[in-house]
Amino acid sequence: DGGITQSPKYLFRKEGQNVTLSCEQNLNHDAMYWYRQDPGQGLRLIYYSQIVNDFQKGDIAEGYSVSREKKESFPLTVTSAQKNPTAFYLCASSIGDRAGYTFGSGTRLTVV
Amino acid sequence: AQSVTQLGSHVSVSEGALVLLRCNYSSSVPPYLFWYVQYPNQGLQLLLKYTTGATLVKGINGFEAEFKKSETSFHLTKPSAHMSDAAEYFCAVSLWAGNQFYFGTGTSLTVIP
Numbered sequence: 421d422g423g424i425t426q427s428p429k430y431l432f433r434k435e436g437q438n439v440t441l442s443c444e445q446n447l448n449h450d451a452m453y454w455y456r457q458d459p460g461q462g463l464r465l466i467y468y469s470q471i472v473n474d475f476q477k478g479d480i481a482e483g484y485s486v487s488r489e490k491k492e493s494f495p496l497t498v499t500s501a502q503k504n505p506t507a508f509y510l511c512a513s514s515i516g517d518r519a520g521y522t523f524g525s526g527t528r529l530t531v532v
Numbered sequence: 533a534q535s536v537t538q539l540g541s542h543v544s545v546s547e548g549a550l551v552l553l554r555c556n557y558s559s560s561v562p563p564y565l566f567w568y569v570q571y572p573n574q575g576l577q578l579l580l581k582y583t584t585g586a587t588l589v590k591g592i593n594g595f596e597a598e599f600k601k602s603e604t605s606f607h608l609t610k611p612s613a614h615m616s617d618a619a620e621y622f623c624a625v626s627l628w629a630g631n632q633f634y635f636g637t638g639t640s641l642t643v644i645p
Binding site: 424426453455462463465521522525526528 | 541566573574575576577583632633635636637638
């Protein structure tokens with residue numbers, strides 16, 4: 421079955437460390453997105469990519485980086501510059517604006 | 533600028549009662565509208581969407597929503613709440629010309645036995 425796979429589901433990081441969250445899709449979708457979710461704040465867009473080898477900053481890109489070397493993959497790196505990284509991270513993909521997004525099951529990152 | 537407002541961050545209903553979750557949007561162009569549901573520690577699942585055509589759209593799990601252009605609203609309803617409906621619900625809008633979604637802040641639905 422087609423879908424989006426995020427791994428790991430739970431991730432713990434020490435302060436000052438970079439960590440990379442994986443997002444893989446086999447839906448043949450061109451566009452992929454990373455959102456951060458905090459209680460009471462809904463979803464906030466970190467980065468998005470509408471085509472391979474190209475990506476754009478979202479509303480809260482500071483402290484994060486991405487790459488899009490393959491259509492299927494859109495990994496997110498949370499750097500040590502991100503001051504408050506503890507959150508639930510959601511990856512999504514889309515074939516177009518009428519179709520809506522398909523979401524992964526999320527990664528919960530905790531800084532210890 | 534586009535925005536989505538969900539009135540009521542928490543809604544409680546009794547089992548069997550009507551569910552009404554409110555969503556209003558602002559958009560300079562005709563939008564596409566979506567409702568998503570999220571269960572704890574999971575991703576978002578598409579409930580229903582409005583793109584063109586009939587303004588009353590039906591989705592999964594007995595939910596439906598009506599696009600009212602004059603009121604810039606897309607409220608989500610279900611005639612009879614079930615315990616399994618307890619979740620977080622998000623309204624979202626996208627523009628016909630673009631591919632970026634704008635999400636509301638979500639409404640947490642509690643169903644009381």
